[in-house]
Amino acid sequence: MNRREFLGQAALAAASLSACSSLNARTTPDSPVARARTPKKVIVIGAGLAGLGAGYELTQAGHDVAILEARARPGGRVHTIREPFSDGLHAEAGALFIPNNHHLTLKYTNLFGLPVEPSPPPAATGLFYVRGRRIVATRGVNVEWPFDLTPDEAKLGLSGMWEKYVSAGLDGLGDVTAPGWPSDPRLEALDRMSASEFLRSRGASAGAVALLGVGYLDFIGDGIDSYSALLMLRRLALRRTEALRFAIRGGTDLLPRAFATRLAPQIRYQSSVVRIEPGETSASVVVRQGDRLQRLTADHVVCTLPFSVLAHVDVAPPFSPQKARAVDLLPYTSVARVYLQFKRKAWAAGNLTVTATTDLPTKWVFEHTANQPGPRGILEAQAIGREGQRVTQMAESERILFALSQVERIFPGIRADFERGVSKSWDEDPWARGAFAYCRPGQMRSLLPHLARPEGRVHFAGEHTSPWSGWMQGALDSGLRAAREITDSA
Known part of the structure; x- marks a missing residue:
C-alpha cells in the first residue's frame, strides 16, 4: 500500500469517525x-x-x-512509554487502539478535545513467520501453508477456514452485552469447550486448528487450548461492526x-x-x-x-x-512486551507499517511508529501466556537481546540498525498482576454473573x-x- 492509498484510507476513516460521533450523540447507553x-x-x-x-x-x-x-x-x-526513545518517539505498553464501534471511548476523546487518527489500515499483504518459514500472504491469493491441512481446507485458505470454523459460529449468541448474559442454557456447552475444542467440533483438522491459532486466537490466556470457546465467540461478536481503528495522537x-x-x-x-x-x-x-x-x-x-x-x-x-x-x-493473561528502537525502518520496504504474527515465543511483532515522524522506528515483540511468563523471568538486558533475536528471524540483518530497547511485563507490576482477564472453560457461566455484582x-x-x-x-x-x-x- 503506497502513501496515496493510505491517505485515502485516512480520509475515509476521518469521515467514519465523524459519523460515529454523530451517531453517539443520538444514542442513550453512553449518555x-x-x-x-x-x-x-x-x-x-x-x-x-x-x-x-x-x-x-x-x-x-x-x-x-x-x-x-x-x-x-x-x-x-493505559501506559505510554517515552523513555528511552529518541526524537520524541513513543510506544504503548497497554492499550493501543480505539475501534470505531467503541463509541464511549471515542465520546471521551471528543469531549476532552484529544486528536485521534486512523491507525494504519491493514496492508494488502500479511506477514507470518510459522514453522520456520517467512510467509507474505497476499489478500485473495491462496498460500501453501506449512500445516497438515485437508484438501478442502487448503482450497478454502486462511480466510475461508476462518469463516467456516469461526465466524459461522457467532450466530445464536444473543446480545452479548445484555445484563445477565449468558443465561441461555444452550450456551453452556460452548462455555465448557476450549476454543480449540470448538474448532474441532466444527470439523477443523489438527493442522487447521494450529494455523488458526497463530495470531489473535492464541493471544488470550495460555493459548487456544486454555480459554472458553464462549469467551472467544463473545469477543469476536463485539468486533463484527468494527471497520476501522483509531489511535490518540501523541499517546x-x-x-x-x-x-x-x-x-x-x-x-x-x-x-x-x-x-x-x-x-x-x-x-x-x-x-x-x-x-x-x-x-x-x-x-x-x-x-x-x-x-x-x-x-x-x-x-x-x-x-x-x-x-x-x-x-x-x-x-489473567501474562504479557511481556519488549520495544526495540532502530535507526531506520528497514522493514517498511514500501509499506507504511508492519504487523507480523508468528508461532515464535514472541507471537506478535508490531510497529508503534507508523504515524510518528522521522526515520527511526520502534518494533514491539510481544510474548504471551507461558512464554510471557518466561520472558518476565529474564533480566532487562536478556529480554531485549532475546526479542532482538526473535525479530531478526523475521527481518534478517535488522540487528545492524538496532539502537536501544526497553520492556514492560504486566505480571511483575504489583498493581496489575497480569495484562487482562479471561475465562477458562466453564468460567463464563460460573464466574461472569458475580464479577460486577455489588x-x-x-x-x-x-x-x-x-x-x-x-x-x-x-x-x-x-x-x-x-x-x-x-x-x-x-
Missing part, C-alpha cells in the same frame, strides 16, 4: 449519569480508566468523590491524563488500599500512604482493582462466597467486569455502570 437528587460521598479505588471514568461521571452528577491510586500516575494499564495516556487534570483535587496518588470493609449503609477502606495508615468511610466505594490485585487485599466482613470465589479464580455498598468496575474485557471501552463502560448504580440508589 451522562443523571444529576443526583441526594449527593453521596464516594471513594473510588484506582485511577485507571475505570476509576477515572466513574469518578468523572459521579462528580458531574454532584457526588463528593475521592480517588485513591497506588501508583504515582493515572491510567493503570494513549493522554486520555487518562485528561481525566486526571479535571479530577486533580480529588486524586490521592501513592495511596494503596490494604483493607475494604463492606457494609449495608456505608463502606470503609484502610489506605496506606508511606508509613501511615488511614481509615476512610463513605456512603459507597467503587473498587476498580483487577481481581488479581484484589485477591491480596484484606476484606472484612468478607465478600459473599460467590464473589470471593470469582476474585480467587478469575485468571457487595453491600461496594461496587465493582474494571475491564474484567465488562463485556469489552481487555479494552479501554470495557474500563470506561464499567465505570459508567458503577456511577449509575450509585446515582440510581440515591
Whole structure:
C-alpha cells in the first residue's frame, strides 16, 4: 500500500469517525449519569480508566468523590512509554487502539478535545513467520501453508477456514452485552469447550486448528487450548461492526491524563488500599500512604482493582462466597512486551507499517511508529501466556537481546540498525498482576454473573467486569455502570 492509498484510507476513516460521533450523540447507553437528587460521598479505588471514568461521571452528577491510586500516575494499564526513545518517539505498553464501534471511548476523546487518527489500515499483504518459514500472504491469493491441512481446507485458505470454523459460529449468541448474559442454557456447552475444542467440533483438522491459532486466537490466556470457546465467540461478536481503528495522537495516556487534570483535587496518588470493609449503609477502606495508615468511610466505594490485585487485599466482613470465589479464580493473561528502537525502518520496504504474527515465543511483532515522524522506528515483540511468563523471568538486558533475536528471524540483518530497547511485563507490576482477564472453560457461566455484582455498598468496575474485557471501552463502560448504580440508589 503506497502513501496515496493510505491517505485515502485516512480520509475515509476521518469521515467514519465523524459519523460515529454523530451517531453517539443520538444514542442513550453512553449518555451522562443523571444529576443526583441526594449527593453521596464516594471513594473510588484506582485511577485507571475505570476509576477515572466513574469518578468523572459521579462528580458531574454532584457526588463528593475521592480517588485513591497506588501508583504515582493515572491510567493503570493505559501506559505510554517515552523513555528511552529518541526524537520524541513513543510506544504503548497497554492499550493501543480505539475501534470505531467503541463509541464511549471515542465520546471521551471528543469531549476532552484529544486528536485521534486512523491507525494504519491493514496492508494488502500479511506477514507470518510459522514453522520456520517467512510467509507474505497476499489478500485473495491462496498460500501453501506449512500445516497438515485437508484438501478442502487448503482450497478454502486462511480466510475461508476462518469463516467456516469461526465466524459461522457467532450466530445464536444473543446480545452479548445484555445484563445477565449468558443465561441461555444452550450456551453452556460452548462455555465448557476450549476454543480449540470448538474448532474441532466444527470439523477443523489438527493442522487447521494450529494455523488458526497463530495470531489473535492464541493471544488470550495460555493459548487456544486454555480459554472458553464462549469467551472467544463473545469477543469476536463485539468486533463484527468494527471497520476501522483509531489511535490518540501523541499517546494513549493522554486520555487518562485528561481525566486526571479535571479530577486533580480529588486524586490521592501513592495511596494503596490494604483493607475494604463492606457494609449495608456505608463502606470503609484502610489506605496506606508511606508509613501511615488511614481509615476512610463513605456512603459507597467503587473498587476498580483487577481481581488479581484484589485477591491480596484484606476484606472484612468478607465478600459473599460467590464473589470471593470469582476474585480467587478469575485468571489473567501474562504479557511481556519488549520495544526495540532502530535507526531506520528497514522493514517498511514500501509499506507504511508492519504487523507480523508468528508461532515464535514472541507471537506478535508490531510497529508503534507508523504515524510518528522521522526515520527511526520502534518494533514491539510481544510474548504471551507461558512464554510471557518466561520472558518476565529474564533480566532487562536478556529480554531485549532475546526479542532482538526473535525479530531478526523475521527481518534478517535488522540487528545492524538496532539502537536501544526497553520492556514492560504486566505480571511483575504489583498493581496489575497480569495484562487482562479471561475465562477458562466453564468460567463464563460460573464466574461472569458475580464479577460486577455489588457487595453491600461496594461496587465493582474494571475491564474484567465488562463485556469489552481487555479494552479501554470495557474500563470506561464499567465505570459508567458503577456511577449509575450509585446515582440510581440515591
